[in-house]
Amino acid sequence: MAWLHGYTMSSAIWPQLWSLLPEADHVGIDLPGHGERAGERMPKTLDEWALVVAEDLRRSGARDLVGLSFGSSIAVQVAANHPDLVDRLVLGAPTLSGAADDRAARAKYFLLMMRMRELGPGRDLARVWMSDPPPIFRGLRRDEQRYAAMEQIVAAHPFTELRTGAMSALSATVQDATVLARVRATTLILVGTEDMPQFRANAEIIAEQAPDATVVVLPGAGHLPLLEQPDRCAHLLSDFWGQPVPARVPVNAVRAS
DSSP, rough: OOEEOOOOGGGGOEEEEEEETTTSSSEOOOOSSSSSGGGGGOSSHHHHHHHHHHHHHHHHHEEEEEEETTEEEEEHHHHHHHHGGOOOEEEESSOTTSSSSOHHHHHHHHHHHHHHHHHHHSSHHHHHHSSSSSSSSSTTTGGGHHHHHHHHHHHHHHOHHHHOOOOGGGGOOOOOOOOOOOOOOOEEEETTTTTTHHHHHHHHHHHHHHSEEEEEETOOOOOOOHHHHHHHHHHHHHHHHSSOOOOOOOOOOOOOO
């Protein structure tokens, strides 16, 4: 099972959840510009991001893919562009490239660019990024230990993309019905009741337009449900992965709950 982290994170976010799923083999994929691949150039398009992950899937042999937040957008593109590589797809805080922009997120990104000149990468800039609004890390903040661990991970992020503008290029790809219809993987979508409206709406859009998708709404969870409620999510994932891979369903078949 391969795992894609969110923006400014790395595969270091997953070990607690992995420990709750000991029956599976886990592959943490650090995205370019993040974690162990912090020195790599970020791809210029979402298709290029997807190709990087597809190559990692081929090398590892993993056929189940989990994506969280920004990682979920890349996971969707991998499943759409390389349907032969993904049997099961899990999307936490489902993110769609090209969707309506969140004003608070856009404002925070501009703030980060300004503060980067003053602070440089490190703990101070991480705290700027992790503060509200937008409430990306609010739910995680309820657990002091988990939040501190996340702050340490984000503080290690180089934030090079603030200088190069690499992240802004992603919006050029619109993940619309045409893209979602190409997803053949059985898909589980996890979204918290306390997540931002845009992501709750994304969950419904994907469930309606991807051929075989189910939405599970997690009461009390915010934007990072896999990290905020690891025990509950581990149970859901174990049940999901325990299901046999069905025959590929027709494009017009939709399953949502």
